[in-house]
Amino acid sequence: MSIASGAIITGESYRQPGEIELMGLMGLIGLKATGTAASFAKVAGQARRWIGQRRREWQRHRPLAEAFGHFLPRRCLLCETSCGTSPLCPACERFLPGARRPRCLICARPWQTSERCAGCRDAPPAYDATVVAADYAPPLDRAITALKFAGQIGLAQGLGDLLAGALQAERDSPVPTLDRFVPIPLAAPRLAQRGFNQSQLIAASMLRHASMPPARLLHPEILVRQRDTVAQSLLLWSARQANLDHGFVATTDLAGLRIGVVDDVMTTGATLQAAALALKAAGAVKVVNLVVARTA
Numbered sequence: 001m002s003i004a005s006g007a008i009i010t011g012e013s014y015r016q017p018g019e020i021e022l023m024g025l026m027g028l029i030g031l032k033a034t035g036t037a038a039s040f041a042k043v044a045g046q047a048r049r050w051i052g053q054r055r056r057e058w059q060r061h062r063p064l065a066e067a068f069g070h071f072l073p074r075r076c077l078l079c080e081t082s083c084g085t086s087p088l089c090p091a092c093e094r095f096l097p098g099a100r101r102p103r104c105l106i107c108a109r110p111w112q113t114s115e116r117c118a119g120c121r122d123a124p125p126a127y128d129a130t131v132v133a134a135d136y137a138p139p140l141d142r143a144i145t146a147l148k149f150a151g152q153i154g155l156a157q158g159l160g161d162l163l164a165g166a167l168q169a170e171r172d173s174p175v176p177t178l179d180r181f182v183p184i185p186l187a188a189p190r191l192a193q194r195g196f197n198q199s200q201l202i203a204a205s206m207l208r209h210a211s212m213p214p215a216r217l218l219h220p221e222i223l224v225r226q227r228d229t230v231a232q233s234l235l236l237w238s239a240r241q242a243n244l245d246h247g248f249v250a251t252t253d254l255a256g257l258r259i260g261v262v263d264d265v266m267t268t269g270a271t272l273q274a275a276a277l278a279l280k281a282a283g284a285v286k287v288v289n290l291v292v293a294r295t296a
């Protein structure tokens with residue numbers, strides 16, 4: 001019994017919490033009814049199929065929801081009060097952590113001036129610049145988590161709007177000069193499980209703005225994961241670096257092109273460094289990271 005329940009919960013640790021609870025609950029009901037591990041597996045299997053069916057139905061309606069979402073009255077991304085056409089209400093906009101702090105031009109770490117930080121001067125990363133909208137802190141982190149782990153894809157629109165707003169506010173925004181936009185890809189099993197790549201949805205929302213380059217410049221196929229990497233959050237920085245060296249590969253010749261890489265969260269920068277290495281190896285002359293939130 002413990003082996004069967006352990007397999008469901010630990011074997012797929014990135015499954016949405018609600019699903020684990022639902023499967024666990026149905027499994028427990030099954031166990032209570034018959035008292036055998038076989039019935040647990042059977043009921044858990046039924047629950048899994050049921051969730052799969054609901055997800056496929058939801059996927060069918062997604063393009064429609066995305067298309068109409070743009071015209072519906074907006075609610076603040078963070079507190080859900082009505083907010084007209086902007087992603088945040090005035091109060092949340094005023095208190096968004098890190099939205100206006102000076103950052104390193106290259107890695108977007110908080111820095112006294114908008115120049116290079118000491119780390120980027122000593123060891124320049126493969127990317128050339130990073131723009132972030134805010135700190136990865138409450139309440140913005142909760143919106144990102146809800147998008148990724150609770151499947152609330154409507155939030156991608158607000159997060160993309162937030163990123164577009166941050167780019168518009170940049171004095172010398174690099175965006176108009178970029179030739180292609182690439183979201184950080186998910187590992188294949190994670191994409192299959194989640195059903196969407198949050199960075200791709202955020203990038204698409206960002207490019208819907210009239211002030212942004214056209215959406216046809218979004219090319220998710222350019223960057224692929226070379227292999228499934230071990231869950232990054234379980235590794236130390238040095239191990240992350242090793243794990244992600246050559247973690248991506250570019251699928252097309254990018255000679256002379258300037259690329260914007262879109263990601264939801266930047267922590268150590270190791271993922272974006274690996275992406276930039278792959279893009280530059282394919283000939284890209286400039287790589288600019290466009291990120292919703294960064295850990296301080």
Ligand SMILES: [Zn+2]
Pocket residue numbers: 076077078079080081088089090091092093
């Ligand atoms: Zn608000």
Ligand SMILES: [Zn+2]
Pocket residue numbers: 104105106107108109116117118119120121
């Ligand atoms: Zn820096």
